[in-house]
Amino acid sequence: MRRARGVAGARRARRLAMATLALLLGAFAVAAWAQPPVSRGPAPAASAVDVAAAGSGGAKVATGRELFETGCSSCHGFEGEGVKGQAPSLVGAGEAAADFYLRTGRMPLDQVGEEPLRGEPRYSSAQIEALVAYVGSLGPGPTIPDVDPSKGSVSEGMELFTGSCAGCHGIGGKGGVAIGGYAPPLGEATPTEVGEAVRVGPYVMPRFSERTITPEQLNSIAAYVALTQEPEDAGGFGIGHIGPVPEGLVAWLAALAALLLVARLIGERLGGGDAEDDAEEPR
C-alpha cells in the first residue's frame, strides 16, 4: 500500500507543482499587462452632423456650436458658462483645453464628478476641430501648442520631467496617484497632448505657463515622454518598466517556483525515484 502510494504520489505531486507554476505565471502575466482605467460610454448622437463641408473660420464655429448644443450644453450650459456643481465654465478655457479633452476621449464625461480618463474619442477629427474652434471663440485662452520633440533634448527633458512631472506620473511615465486623482500613464500621449496638458492642467494636474516651462523646454519634455513610450530595453524584457516590484514578482513567482520544482526533481532522482519506506509502522 505504501509503495504504490509512493509512485503515484510523486507523479501527482509533480503535476500539482507544474499546475501551480503555470497558474502563478499566468497570474503574473495578467498583472504585467493589466490595463489602466479607461473611460467608456456611448457615442453622442451628434455624430450624425456632417462636418466635412464646414470649411474654416465662422462656419467651423457655427458647426461647433451645433455640436456643442447637442453634446455638451447639458453640463456646460448653452453658452459654455458652466453649471454650478456640475461642470466648469468654458469661457477662457481655450482651444488647447477643448482639443486635449476631446482628442483623448476624456470628454464627454460619463458621470458628472468622476475623473476624466483617457478613452476612445467620441467625435471625428473634423468634429473635434469644429468644437475646438467654438470653445476657443468663447473667450481667450491657451491655444494648441506647437510641440516638436525632435527640436528638444532628451536629457534636458528628463531633468525637467523629474522636477515637474515625475512626482505624480513616475519617472518612467507609467502613471501614479496624487491622492484625490489618478495621474495616468503617458504611454499613448502624443507630443501635442503633452503640451496641451502642461498648459491646461487638466483635473488636478498643476499647470505651467510659458514662463515656467518655455516652448523649447516643452519640446524636450515631449522628447523624453516619447522615449518612455519606447525605451531601449537593454536588459531584455522590460516587465512593464515600473521598477523593482515586477522584478521582485518575477523572482518570487517564477524563479522561486522554478527553483523549488528543480530541487524537487533533483531530490527525486537522488533518492532513487520512489524511495523504500523504511519508517516504522505506526504503533
Add this chain to the structure above:
Amino acid sequence: MRRRIAAAFAWLWRYAVAGLILRHSKKRTVRRERELPASTRAETWTAVLLFAAALAGLAFVAIYAFDDANTQLLGLSIAVALALLAAALILAAAHVVPQETLEEPRPPFTHVDGTKTQGGLEFSSRQPYEEAALGLREGGDGVTRRGLLGAAGVAAGVGIGAAALVPLASLGPAVGNRLAASPWKDGVRLVEENGMPVQVDDLAVGSFLTAFAEGADKEELAASLAVVRVRPEELELPADRADWAPEGILAFSKICTHAQCAVSLFRYPLFAERSPGPALVCPCHYSTFNVLDGGERIFGPAVRPLPQLPLRIEDGALVAAGPLSGPVGASWGRVREEG
C-alpha cells in the same frame, strides 16, 4: 483583585505541598551513563570560536568609533560575532559537555498488602553519601580545561556586550537650536535652480515650482521651497498669516515633515466644486498638506504641518518676509546629520 491574590496563594500552597512531599519521599537510585569526549580538540575549537566572537564584538566597537559607523560593516561584525558564538555553543553542546543518559525508574507500585517493590533495586541508606562522592569525582573529569573555556566565554560576553551597549553613545547630544536653523529670514530672495530670481509673472495660477534661498547651499534641507500659486480669493490662511501670500503665491518648505522626502506633487483642481482642493503631496508616503490654510496636514503619516515661508514682492520678484513657520523636515533627521 482579591481573586488574583487568592489564585496566587493557591498556587504557592500547591507548590509548598508538592515540595514537602518530594522531600520526604524515598530517594530512588538513578542509573546513569556518562560519555566523555574522546579528544580535547572540540574544547580548543570552542575556546577559539569564543575568542573570535569577542574580537568581532570589539570590531563592532572599533567600527562604530572610528569608521563613522559604516552601517554595512557594523552589521557584518555583529553578524559574525553572533554566528561565531552560535558555532561555539553548538560545538560545546555536541562535543564538549559530557553526554549523560539518565534512566529513571518508575515510581514504586504499592501492592494490596502494603509492601513496595521497584524493579529489583534495593534502597540503601548509604545512598546520599555515595552520590555526593560521585559528584565530586565527576567534577574533575570531562571539562579538563575549564579555565580556558571560562575565560573564552567571559571574553565573548564582554565583546558582544560591548557591541550591544556602545551604540548608546548615539543617543544624541542635546538638540539646542539646531532644529530651527535655516537660511531664511526677512529679505532673502527666492531663486530657481538655475540661480535666477523667481519672478511673480513666472507663476500662473495652479502652477508650482521649486525655489531655493539665494546664496545658500542647495543641499541644505531648509533651503528648498515648493512655491505654488492659487487664486487669492481661495486662501483660508489663519489671521496671523494673512499677508504671507501676496497675490495668492504661497511658499512652503519642500521637505516633508514625515521622513524628509522632497514634496514634489501638487494637485490643483481645474473645477474645484467637484475635485479635491489644492494640496502638496509627498510622493514617498503620500502625506498631503493643504496649501490654502497654511500647510496643515490632511492625509498621510506626517504629523507636523509643512512649514510656511512668509513672502513679499519686491520689484516683481519674490522675497522672504521672515523665517519659516516651523522646523524643517523630520526633526530627528537634521540633528543626526549635523550630529
